[in-house]
Amino acid sequence: MTQRLSLTVNGVGHELDVPANRTLFQLLREDLDLVGAKDGCRQGVCGSCTVLVDGVPIRSCLALAVRCGGRQVTTVEGLAIDGKLDRLQQEFVNAGAVQCGYCTPGMLMMATALLAENSTPTEEEVREALIGNLCRCTGYTRIIRAVLAASGNEDPGGGAPRLPPGRPKEGDVPLGGTARSARERP
């Protein structure tokens, strides 16, 4: 038994016939070929499947597609406009916040929601917002740094800073060494 569903995904309207038990995750990936939301656990714990529904971050693996009728869904594929990365995406690239990249779409969606609600978060607020997005590769440090950079709030205060100062950009740095990490030849 299927239901007719109308919803907008990344600004594009869709009408589909979906079974009542289909998840938003399955709809996005299998019916709309948008595989940006990732399969990490299908139990709503890891956050890899995070998308925005009317701007609210949700676990698409636990959301029934039929409950999204009439809503605006945003996935990671909807962040860049005309091929131009948005600020968050660019800061993730700059900060080295991407390693295997599997958690990255979920992180970006959660961070997008955070910055929409709180445009100048402290480091602690960023950490809290991302607590439901698991990452096994990066240790989170550069992801946090990227979100703070995207907020324009690179000196957040609000508690003991836990991040060492970011790496100077290429061009600021004398050849053969960097200011931050001590690379020396014994």
Place this chain on the structure above:
Amino acid sequence: MNDRAAPDLAAHLRYVGKPVPRGDAIDKVTGSWIYGTDFVLPGMLHAKVLRSPYPHARIVSVDVERARATTGVRAVVTGAELPYLYGSAIRDEPFLARGKVRYAGEPVAAVAAVSEEIARAAIDLIDVEYEELPGVFDPLEAMRPGSPLVHENLAAYEMEGAFTRCPGTNIVGHTKIRRGDVEQGFREADFVFEDVFTTQYVQHCSMEAHVSIAQVAADGAVTVWSSCQSPYNFLRDLAKALGLPYSMVRVIATGVGGGFGAKMYLRTEPLTVALAMRTGGKPVKYAHTRDEEFIGAVTKHPAHLTFKTGVKRDGTLVARKITAIFNTGGYGDAGPQVARNSAFSGTGPYRIPHVWIDSYCVYTNNPIGGAFRGFGVPQATWAHESQLDMIAHRLGIDPIEMRMKNLVDLGDSTCTGEVLYTSVGVKDTLRRAIEVSGYGVPLPAPANPKVARGRGLATMHKLTNTPTNSAAIVKMHQDGTVNLLCSSVELGQGVNTVFRQIVAERLGVPIEHIRIAAADTHYTPYDQSTSGSRSVFHMGNAMLRAADDLVRQLCELAAPLLGVPIETLEFRDGGVARIGSDGLMSAREIIERRFGARGNTLQGAGSFTPPGATPPDKETGQSPKMSAFWMYATHVADVEVDLETGKVRVLKVVAVHDAGTIINPDGAEGQIEGGVVQGLGATLCEEMLVREGIVANPSFAEYKIPTSMDVPEIVPVLVEAPHAEGPYGAKGLAEPALAPTAPAIANAIFNATGARITSLPITPEKVLQALRQIGK
């Protein structure tokens, strides 16, 4: 041409040593990087697997008729139809269980259907009758005579010559190190201390599970797309198991969402291949669910390590005897290699003249122990760094002084008898760690008297599996732009970018004109494996040789065009010129002029095997050249211990690493940061609870990995001790960051409270118990 970047050349390097942004970052932040779990093919079927609920049982009967009759099911297969065995060190593992099951979760039957839902429903229709057998779960018990045998046929399996098994027992691997005379050493020592250390089951928890898609052609040729670390390992192991020529097996790496060793050997591939042989050419995809990652993938080996160490009263290490027992579960997988590798690093980076190590890899009816970042070294480091601090305390010697006294230098030997002739930066990592952490300055006292603060450190070393081979092709198009072909796999560690940096530097071709694509054994030449922190060194060297081969070809083509002997030519800035002259003929011009409008590509090929590597003697574990390189690190951890709850909070970790020359500092720091956090998880909050062979917590909800709120300040520091044979002096970095954090934290807890914990993970209960034992 110079293979090494001498210190004075560093200033002239354009790409090597620079934080070049990753080439795949844009794909990954836009959701366009395709992982194995995203991969689809037309007509693709979906597989599900029926797994044994019992850890040790005879399979009496398997009835698949109802499953086979289900609408939408295209293939069903059981172990009885698959007379194949696979494995790396030892071929002991069937595609699906045959005769008996050896761990709870072992695959017994598999179904391929037009949808996952139908496959799952069909699995429920398979009836299996088991006869439970007595199981053995504790590896120490498994080693005793009279224990139930996990593999009665251990003697009959094909095993690689480097390893020693004990037929008629559960010991699948026994590695020995015999150096000097350990009993004499104990007699010469002023004190002898014996301590036991244990580590727990840890799960890799890559965010992307194991996944593969297999397709078998009518003539039997096998193609596998896999989220894998080692396409050629997979090729060889499948070809050997199936009795196929290597040319008929093709392995293609998809994007990989994390590996950490879990994806180094076959796991889902035998299942997808077995099903694909029965679907008339239709491809079959199988991805583990998250709970299958816990019970049906591979784990980090729990270890039981007994360290008996003899010292002089001034702290000089004289003798060390180690008995290490690695719990490898129902099948060998990488177990024998892990247990062996742990032995080779077992003493730590110290001078010890008398060493006796027995490292055992033992079968039990538990989940399989496999390759896990560090490959046995985190377990050994937990023991040697904890004990070193314990001994220092017992002797009244400062732990830093004790390390400085015993750490190796150039010219010293390892416990495997190798004289270290290049790149030994360990003492510098220690010195720098002390400096950067402000070691001498005590931590500010906490306001709350029920909380104690302390600081601890740990040093480590690790070798890389040697010898191994890597080959690369540097292909130049007629417009002078370049494609790199190699079978190293980008797991997130950043190798793709590093190889582009190396070739850009060598050829003088702008890095944006150098691209690299996925490993595909039909096109990309041999690489042993993306593991063991070996890729930058081995594949980087292969890339340099391939680039040099390309250069030689360009010079050979240019010589007649320029009308000069080839000896007068050099290659620089992407072109060929007479030595000392300005006029440059670009690669593009050379190719166009030589080959004309028809065009051509040039392919430089290179391959690299570390020079002089010698396999160790099986009785003594000695070899004059055991490892292509040794990696070193020192971590300092600042902790806070709640004396009422036992909870440990890590305030800061300073992680100082010697990985030789650093090709990409952003990537290197990222590896250290990620490794420290993965190590933190294994230290404080991660444990697979396995009771009588059953995993009690097979989910992210019940097995906790660190989140963004759990991460302290991490200060990565890179100390470069260039390696004589490394590309631009580079070694490796991927694994070491995982090892020293655990003992650094245990040493910090001791510093804060006087309580010593010798078993991982360090739970609040263990801390409270240890505090009670010392009367706090």
